[in-house]
Amino acid sequence: MGKSKQIILTHEAIVHKIKRIAYQIYEDNVNEKDLxxxxxxxxxxxxxxxxxxxxxxxxxxxxxxCHVQIDKKNPRNQIKTSLPEESYTNKSLVLVDDVLNSGSTLIYGIKHFLNVPLNQFKTVVLVNRNHKKYPVKADFKGISLSTSINEHVEVVLNKGQFEAYLV
Structure with a gap:
């Protein structure tokens, strides 16, 4: 018997949250030419x-x-980015992920970008699960959920159809 899925964010809700987060990022970077x-x-x-x-x-x-490649099973492995360090040096940078669970992916991503001087550094997640084992927070988030450790959040971001489920 398969696990049941409970929808926590509909397509319309995710579109709304993306717009709200985009406005927050813009307000935080209103004086920047590049982001x-x-x-x-x-x-x-x-x-x-x-x-x-x-x-x-x-x-x-x-x-x-900037495409960030992190081995989520072994986040201490080398992190690769599609942009060279010079292209984000002294710029405002926002690190984006879908779900903040334990915080390991986000904290290792943050660590990578701290090697370069930045004007500003912020983080975004669509779903914050509040199960962090690392001292990391999302500056901008779509929704915060208090879930059990046994529950899983699944985010689907297909073109034209976005949804988030609690499994």
């Missing part, structure tokens, strides 16, 4: 792509996407 959205491979990158579209619609900021 780096560093999306963690998978849903983090897809979320960053959606945020880029909205931020560029509502502002004059030029948004650059």
């Amino acid at each position: 780096i959205l560093a999306g963690i491979e998978g849903n983090g990158l897809l979320l960053a792509e959606e945020l880029k579209i909205v931020i560029e619609e509502i502002s004059g900021i030029k948004v650059h996407l």
Whole structure:
């Protein structure tokens, strides 16, 4: 017998949260000409792509996407980015992921970017699960959930159909 899925965010709710987060990022970077959205491979990158579209619609900021590859099973392994360090040096950078669970992916992503001087560094997650084992927080979040450790959050970000489930 399969596990039951409970929808926690509909497509419309996720679209609304993306717009709200985009406005928050813009307000935080209103004086910037360039902004780096560093999306963690998978849903983090897809979320960053959606945020880029909205931020560029509502502002004059030029948004650059950075694809961040982190081995989620072994986050201490080397992290790779699609942009060289020079392209985000002295810029405002926002690290984006879909779910903040234990915090390990986000904290190792943060650690990677701390090697470079930045104007500002912020983090975004769509779902914050409040089960952190690392002292990391999301500066911008779509929703915060108090879940049991046995529950799992699944985020689906297919073009035209976004949903988040509690499994």
